[in-house]
Amino acid sequence: MKKRHILHVVGRMHRGGIETWLMDLIRRMDRERYRNSILVHTNQRQDYDDELESLGCRLFRAGAPKRSVHYPEALARAIQAAGPVDIIHSHEHQFSGVILWVARRLGVPVRIAHCHNDTSMTDRLPNLPRAAYASLMRQAIRRNFTLGLACSEKAAPSMFGAEWRRDQRIGVLHCGLDFDRFEVSVDRQEIRSRLGIPLDRWVIGHVGRLEPQKNHRFMLEIAAALRARASNCHFLFVGDGSLRAALEAEMRDLQLEHMVTLLHARNDIPEILRGAMDCFLFPSLHEGLPLALVEAQAAGLPCLFSSSITAEANVFPGDNRVMDLERPAAQWVWSLLELRRAAHPMPASARLPALKRTSLAIDQNVRRLEDVYGSVH
Template sequence: MGISQKDVGSRPLRILHVVGGMDRGGLETWLMHVLRTIDRTRFTMDFLVHAAQPCAYDEEIRALGSRVIYGGDHHSLWGYKKRFDEVLALHGPYDVVHSHVAYFSGRVLRLAAGQGVRVRIAHSHSDRAAREAKFGIKRRLYVQLMQRMIRRFATAGLAASEPAAASLFGANWASERSVEVVHCGLDFSPYAEPIERAQGREQVREQVRAELGIAPDALLIGHVGRFEAPKNHAHLLEVARSLRRREPRAWLLMVGDGALRADTERRASEVGLDQVVFAGVREDVPRLLRAMDVFVFPSIFEGLGLALVEAQAAGLPCVISQSIPQEADVVPELVCRMGLEQQAGLWAEAVLQMAARPRPSARQAHRVVANSSFCIAQSVENLVRIYGR
């Protein structure tokens, strides 16, 4: 059941998003695009986070009039309940609790129901099926319990893709009227600016490469994502090594940060991969993408892969793993899918082929992506409908 104008009167509809932390990941970046775009005179969005340390987007969230609220230790059964109730008593009432914390959403939405929150949303952003299959019985029992709680306490279920829907809501999710796939949208206007004129695009490319110490004529492959196991940076390094043997001008640019960054840097050094740049967390991802020749995305699993959609908006050819949902192929002519069981040398050959193959212009690619279900206007429109106002 949604919230009507009569329910809230003249005040804005109040939404509490529950997330791990507001760092620069795909989910978090989408939420920031929503916050920047949604009519903040009609909707207010606060963020209950599980991360005790400050995160990249916290300052901007507060500057836009929203709160970042620490939710306490979610591993403590009663401690988390006490803190959740305190947050709703202190900062509420909330009309919507929108939970983005995978299976733990079952716990969150049960607590929200106990506080009388009418709209309770469980949102799946990842396909965890293969990963969960490797865990033991204790984890499987936890997942089953949380899924039962989600079915009982969620008034709506959302997913970033069909595989993500099946992962959280079960194989028969499509038969559930309350569950739907809603693509996370972004504002793709930054990708339109330099393609208004070809000269401007080349200038950006040259500037970025000069800043990073990369030769203008290098074959630059790139990746954007957190340094976490599912992103498969180890395979990316092997692809870069194989590519270097075939093309001495090859460079690798990796954008992002995370727990495995130091290990990845160490491994690159150990194997003698010196033509590599670790750019860290950046706010100018559109600029960096324009400097690349090919985007490589070898994820072990993804809910969708918004970075891949951004790469297509930039007009980049993309070599990606088969595990990424088909829905992410917004401009199919730009995408080459490879199996993770295939050797790095085959991936390197695919990179060379995609770099040389005729493809849509950057202008054409941007137009297709900007008019797709991944545009931020469509995303916000869907949320407004689901919130019920």
């Protein structure tokens, strides 16, 4: 049987949620049946590049910025260099309209648009250029895709429009996680000591890119409001992004340096969740299917998150609280304190087997996606 060649199009292969999910897929896919390549939009080496190459994946670079008038021509050259390509799988949200248009012109037979984010809130803002872009890209996607995937039902309209369920080419594919990583024992005292966080602190954690979408500034407001109610609390943020310097300055302005630890992105997130954190805070403005939130629940953490997040990510609702973003920081503090008092997460012996039976498990994810790749022509 001839191997099917899949070209994934992403921004860059750093330690983001989509990219980590994609790595888990590539590690597990049947290499006798499928060959994966990656097309990125950066000339800089990224976290996963070395491992991708060790797995036999070739890396291609778009060769021009997305906003450049030369981008379509540069993208076409990159796709041709990767070819022949049987399936192009674009993970670039609404910009997939351009990518799949180029792929169709080149005769790539299977063109997948994959929605990983719910941007409906920003799409509705009174911003004419943004609205025009979203409308144009949705039209381009509809004309040029052969298959559409969305990470959640809530995210699907951002890419495919409100009537997406009427199109049989579109379906939901939850991104999956390797829950085996949460079965390894951890030394809580050693992890806290390594991070400089006393063992008696009640640690509210967050994992996510330091970008506006994740709402870190509001988390600092919550930290400042909580300080007077729980003097032994500590906040632990893990991630990289454009807001690092601004957040560090705001921490100084609010005199929070002693109670907020800001770590860079790292590859031991399950250990940090289980060994360093006591609960998880996730007030994102919008998400598709936030894998960091699912990981926190896999680690047994009670979670407080915004109502903008799809219910599909609320795996153990009895352990969690949901709060509207319009509520002030003081009410979020009250919910955190209620979580601290009342939450009794399911034991790992029951929690992890339950998660492995869901569509959020990576092995089920791989089987589903291999079925998709094998059935489309």
